[in-house]
Amino acid sequence: MALTDVAVRNAKPRDRAYKLADSGGLYLLVTTAGGRLWRLKYRIDGIERKLALGRYPDVSLGDARKARDSARQSIAVKIDPSTVKRREKALRKTAAGTTFSGIADEAIDKAKRAGKSSATISKLEWARDWLLPSIGHRPIEQIEPQEILDVLRSLERKGQLETARRVRAFASRVFRFAVVTARAKSDPAALLAEAIASPRPKHLAAILDPRRAAELLRAIQGYSGQPSTILALKLSPHVFLRPGELRRAEWSEINFEKAVWRIPAEKMKMRRDHAVPLSKQAVAILREAQALTGNQRYVFGAFARRDRPLSENTINGALRRLKFESSEMSAHGFRSMASTLLNESGRWSPDAIERALAHKDRDAIRGAYHRGAHWEERVQMAQWWSDYLDGLQVGVD
Structure with a gap:
């Protein structure tokens, strides 16, 4: 039935x-x-x-x-x-795999497999999301330059020039990936590099004058705020790290016995392991932090979420509260301050300073050799630099 x-x-x-x-x-x-x-x-x-x-x-x-x-x-x-x-x-x-959205996801997955940092992946996904509403559903072979330009012009009219630049670069990345995987014949986004206004170069503010640096160091000593923020702020001048590398420090990376901090490649901008010799002053600051967060993952845990590191704007926010404006000093500026004053001292080789800053050597062979070189010099330089900062703080040039 x-x-x-x-x-x-x-x-x-x-x-x-x-x-x-x-x-x-x-x-x-x-x-x-x-x-x-x-x-x-x-x-x-x-x-x-x-x-x-x-x-x-x-x-x-x-x-x-x-x-x-x-x-x-x-x-x-x-x-x-x-x-x-x-x-x-x-x-x-197959049809889904030939849309801009499908190929963009493949390109991002490739970046993940290549070991790109989570910050890089987030930036790629952020750029992708600007393009999906207009061309995400379109077969990539059929997308015309004008369709991409419409998105870029919309951002340009809003004054978001840096966003427009990054979105165009991401679109170009996706099209190049489509070309090498035989799903597109050309990269229309490449034709648009000159079609939109270029953002003004952004220079990261840094204090380079020793006397003003001394005022900054004294201000840091008097800073009152969350304990993790205070300690991260105090450590920043002593190590030559990028803000993201410092704030995401983990206790598993710190070796107090050898006075060295070993940062894995996936956390570094240049995607290679980096060792940081720790001065006595840096060790003392980390010991303070250990008493506070030693049983947690991160050295500088966020106030509300101890399972996460400090946010990326924490140090900059502390500098603003200390009355150092964004045009004068930034969290990244501690690197520039160290680089400038170390070079001006004439005591240390440029190669040792560059290795301390974890800059990429333009010559791949030379870079591979120098990766392990200058360690002893860097150990001495780290201690000299911390002693120099102490001298500035108490008013000794």
Whole structure:
């Protein structure tokens, strides 16, 4: 007897899955979890097969019968509906893989496999999201330069020039990936490099005058705030690290016995391991931090979430509260201050200073050699620098 809507709607799960037959091979499979699945049993070339027709109530009884009738028409002319369904699924998957959105996701996945930092991946995803509403659904081979330009012009009109620059660069990255994977013939985003206004170069503010540096150091000593912020601020002048590298310090990286901080490659901008010799002053600051967060993952844990590091704006915010404006000093500025004053001292080789700053050597062979070089000089330089900072703080030039 054929099924009714009431019978389908009232079908309840049992201890074992069971079937409710309709007609023409159509039946409803009721699973133990309560799922109600339409199936069609048929034979082709003497072999019994089954075809999934969807799930109730997404597919009604009437719709299931229409799907059954369509499948049986194909069977009548020796066309296997299961084969047709698999082919259509493969075509949909291929089509999804040729849209800008699909290829952008592949390009980002490639960056993840290449070991790019989580910050880099976040930036790529951020740039992608600016493009998805307008061209995400479009087959990449059909996208015209004007479609990308429309997005960039919209950002330009809002004064978001740096965003426009990054979004264009990301689009170009996706198109180049599509070209090398044989899904596009050219990179239309490359043609737009000169089509929008360029943002003004952003120089990271830094104090380079020793007397003003002394005032900064004295201000830091008098800073009152969250303990982790105070300690991160105090340590910043003594090590030559980028703000993100410092704030994401983990206790597993600190070796007090050897007075060295070893940062894994995935945290470094240049994607290579970096060792930081620690002066006595730096060790003392870290010992203070150990008493505060030694049982946690991060040396400088966030106030509200100790399982996370300080936010990226914490040090800059502290500098603003100390009345050092963004045009004068930034968290990144401690690196510039160290680089300038160390070079001006004439005591240390430029190579040792560059290695301390973890800059990338333009010559790959030379860079590989120098990676392990200058360590002893860097150890001495780290201690001299901390002693020099102490001298500035108490007013000794």
